[in-house]
Amino acid sequence: MRFLRWMVRFPLVWLTIIVLALVLILSASGALQTARWIAVVYVSLVIAWTLFGMIRDVMRGHVGLDVLAVVAMVATLAVGEYVASLVIVLMLTGGEALEDYAGRRAKRELTALLDRSPQIAHVLVHPHSDSDEIQDVAADDVEIGDLLLIRPSEVVPVDGVLLSDEGSFDESSLTGESLPVHRQAGEEVLSGAVNGSRAVRVRALRRSADSQYQQIVALVQQAQDDRAPTVRLADRFAIPFTAVSLVIAGAAWGISGDPARFAEVLVLATPCPLLIAAPVAFLGGLSRAAKTGVIVKGGAVIEQLARVRSAAFDKTGTLTEGRPDLVAVRAAGGFDEDEVLVLAASAEQYSSHVLADGIRRAAESKGLALRPAEQASEVATNGVTALIGGRTVVVGKPAYVESLAPDTVRADIEAGQAAAYVAVDGRFAGVLLLADDPRPESAAVVAWLRAHDVERVTMLTGDARATAESVAHLVGIDDVHAELLPPEKVHLAGQLRPRPVLMVGDGVNDAPVLAAADIGIAMGAKGSTAAGDAADAVILTDSLAKVADAVSIGKHTLRVAYTAIWIGITISIALMLIATTGVIPAVAGALIQEGVDLATILYALRALTGPPTGLVVPTSDKELSPAR
Numbered sequence: 021m022r023f024l025r026w027m028v029r030f031p032l033v034w035l036t037i038i039v040l041a042l043v044l045i046l047s048a049s050g051a052l053q054t055a056r057w058i059a060v061v062y063v064s065l066v067i068a069w070t071l072f073g074m075i076r077d078v079m080r081g082h083v084g085l086d087v088l089a090v091v092a093m094v095a096t097l098a099v100g101e102y103v104a105s106l107v108i109v110l111m112l113t114g115g116e117a118l119e120d121y122a123g124r125r126a127k128r129e130l131t132a133l134l135d136r137s138p139q140i141a142h143v144l145v146h147p148h149s150d151s152d153e154i155q156d157v158a159a160d161d162v163e164i165g166d167l168l169l170i171r172p173s174e175v176v177p178v179d180g181v182l183l184s185d186e187g188s189f190d191e192s193s194l195t196g197e198s199l200p201v202h203r204q205a206g207e208e209v210l211s212g213a214v215n216g217s218r219a220v221r222v223r224a225l226r227r228s229a230d231s232q233y234q235q236i237v238a239l240v241q242q243a244q245d246d247r248a249p250t251v252r253l254a255d256r257f258a259i260p261f262t263a264v265s266l267v268i269a270g271a272a273w274g275i276s277g278d279p280a281r282f283a284e285v286l287v288l289a290t291p292c293p294l295l296i297a298a299p300v301a302f303l304g305g306l307s308r309a310a311k312t313g314v315i316v317k318g319g320a321v322i323e324q325l326a327r328v329r330s331a332a333f334d335k336t337g338t339l340t341e342g343r344p345d346l347v348a349v350r351a352a353g354g355f356d357e358d359e360v361l362v363l364a365a366s367a368e369q370y371s372s373h374v375l376a377d378g379i380r381r382a383a384e385s386k387g388l389a390l391r392p393a394e395q396a397s398e399v400a401t402n403g404v405t406a407l408i409g410g411r412t413v414v415v416g417k418p419a420y421v422e423s424l425a426p427d428t429v430r431a432d433i434e435a436g437q438a439a440a441y442v443a444v445d446g447r448f449a450g451v452l453l454l455a456d457d458p459r460p461e462s463a464a465v466v467a468w469l470r471a472h473d474v475e476r477v478t479m480l481t482g483d484a485r486a487t488a489e490s491v492a493h494l495v496g497i498d499d500v501h502a503e504l505l506p507p508e509k510v511h512l513a514g515q516l517r518p519r520p521v522l523m524v525g526d527g528v529n530d531a532p533v534l535a536a537a538d539i540g541i542a543m544g545a546k547g548s549t550a551a552g553d554a555a556d557a558v559i560l561t562d563s564l565a566k567v568a569d570a571v572s573i574g575k576h577t578l579r580v581a582y583t584a585i586w587i588g589i590t591i592s593i594a595l596m597l598i599a600t601t602g603v604i605p606a607v608a609g610a611l612i613q614e615g616v617d618l619a620t621i622l623y624a625l626r627a628l629t630g631p632p633t634g635l636v637v638p639t640s641d642k643e644l645s646p647a648r
Contacts, residue, residue, distance in 0.1 A: 036109050040107070040110060043055045043102070046058070059097075062106070063102070063105045066109050071090060091266070092287050095269075095286055096108065098283070099280040103607055108610050138159045138175045138228070139159055141177040142154040143168060144169055164227060165223065167221060168222045169221060171219050173217075174215050176214075178226060179224075179225045179231040180223055181206060181207070181208060184220040186204050188201070188215075189203060189215060189216060209222055212233030257585060268596045269281075269289070272600035276600075278602070281599075284602065284609055285596045285609075288616075297620040301625075302322055302581060305576070305577030305580075306318075312569050313559065313569075314569060315560065317556050321574075322573070326577065329519060330477075331476070331522045332478045332480050332521060332524070333477070333478070333523075334524065336374050344374065344375055344377075344455060345378055345454060347437065348452075349361050353449055355444065357450070361388060364379055364413070366408050367404050370398060375440050379415075402416050402420040403441075412446070415442050421448070427447060427448045433453060437453050437455050437487060438455070438484065439451050456491075458495050461565045463495045463496050464635055465567055481500075481504065482503060485502040506530075507532070513533050522540075522541065523536075524541045525541075525543070526544075534555045539556050540554060543559050543564070565633075583623065584623045584624040
């Protein structure tokens with residue numbers, strides 16, 4: 021069955037094999053004229069079809085590399101080497117099959133993600149009973165709040181909250197982490213994770229289209245559709261290589277006086293390293309990145325990652341853990357500390373800022389019940405305003421709170437701390453101090469980038485300057501731009517030199533600068549959908565070390581692609597020069613050409629593997645020391 025599917029997919033390959041076999045049989049039986057006419061007619065049809073495709077490519081702005089194959093087929097027919105012309109057709113049509121095989125292998129990790137996309141969900145018919153009566157529905161039809169039954173070894177169809185006491189899930193397709201992850205009741209379970217050995221109940225938290233796995237699938241499909249850099253690579257080499265090949269073949273003809281020498285040389289001019297090897301290398305790089313937990317949106321991004329010369333980082337949630345803990349409440353204006361905390365936490369229920377989560381956790385840990393708001397609104401990167409119990413509560417940056425409560429007093433904070441200012445009914449109510457430690461790997465990533473051709477590393481953050489400079493000092497960054505609004509981040513990123521510029525961020529406020537940078541990388545494990553949509557690459561695990569992985573994979577992939585091209589071109593030119601002496605017959609040359617093609621493609625598959633980054637990440641915060 022597999023062979024039949026292959027025949028249906030590539031009919032020209034087996035048709036060429038049949039014609040070649042028929043021509044050889046007729047030639048051996050003495051029917052040379054019939055064999056010659058069959059070959060001439062078949063090869064002429066292939067030439068016409070190839071020329072049509074070349075013209076179409078030229079009209080799209082791409083140089084047609086198949087011109088060498090067309091000239092070689094015409095030349096072999098003209099000098100009576102019709103068997104060689106059929107072998108060239110076989111190589112040309114077989115190249116498509118070879119590309120298909122190599123491409124499938126190169127993108128196997130990407131394809132595996134698509135193949136495992138959840139399709140069916142088991143919705144509990146009576147969610148408030150102990151009954152497990154279920155109704156199977158398409159994953160796309162699951163509504164928020166539906167109760168789902170996930171059987172052993174099944175894929176979680178949508179993001180949800182675990183209702184069972186505990187569960188074990190394989191999240192390797194999402195994060196690259198091979199060990200099962202244990203979840204407790206109330207924790208979030210991501211779509212695409214594979215359930216362990218016991219059935220569990222989950223309440224749907226998001227619809228399928230908004231769930232983690234479907235967003236990854238969308239990124240993968242976008243990555244597979246982007247073939248731009250391989251076209252550019254081919255265009256860079258196509259005209260020079262074609263010209264050199266024709267000059268060598270023409271010189272051989274002119275010097276020898278034998279037109280057959282032109283055909284014998286030209287059959288060794290293989291464009292396969294450009295047409296197949298380079299695309300295979302980029303697909304391999306995309307696949308390897310996906311396996312490590314980084315979805316790169318196309319080969320163009322791989323090429324940019326290989327050339328990055330400047331890097332900019334957001335602070336909170338990127339260079340830091342993104343899980344700030346409350347360390348102090350400084351009440352003012354006669355307000356009580358618990359009152360300030362509960363009002364602030366109640367307002368922060370309606371905020372997506374990373375500090376909001378720390379404030380809410382602190383209130384809940386003290387047993388303070390959060391209050392609902394009659395209305396609430398957030399000004400991105402500035403703060404949130406909520407009407408709670410008839411009182412207007414504002415929580416946010418000092419300048420924002422001061423614009424609504426003129427009596428706001430700025431607090432003295434220690435290095436590494438962040439402050440959320442609170443106002444109630446237009447009066448300053450106090451300051452909440454939170455601390456967010458740098459990630460253990462941040463300093464190592466910054467040092468690795470500097471050691472691998474990144475000349476400038478900077479921090480672009482909306483946080484207070486004292487806090488930003490403290491974190492920057494710990495991770496080894498000396499170029500700090502703090503208290504920035506999103507437009508200011510975009511402007512500064514555009515001014516950074518040298519280029520290309522890599523920007524790493526995680527929140528909604530980072531989306532504009534991620535889109536504006538030459539390469540935007542979003543921390544997708546806890547980051548926003550907006551950041552992921554705007555970025556060129558998304559890190560699926562909560563680790564900044566993946567930035568080094570992405571840059572390393574980009575450099576290795578581009579190196580493999582160029583090497584494969586040069587291997588093919590160098591061997592081809594050497595063989596063409598040898599063929600000028602007449603020692604390589606046309607048929608043998610056509611067969612040797614396929615060997616060169618195969619060698620370059622096998623080399624291009626090296627992009628699937630590569631050297632480790634060598635990044636040394638401290639195992640605890642105690643190993644972090646101020647970078648000098």
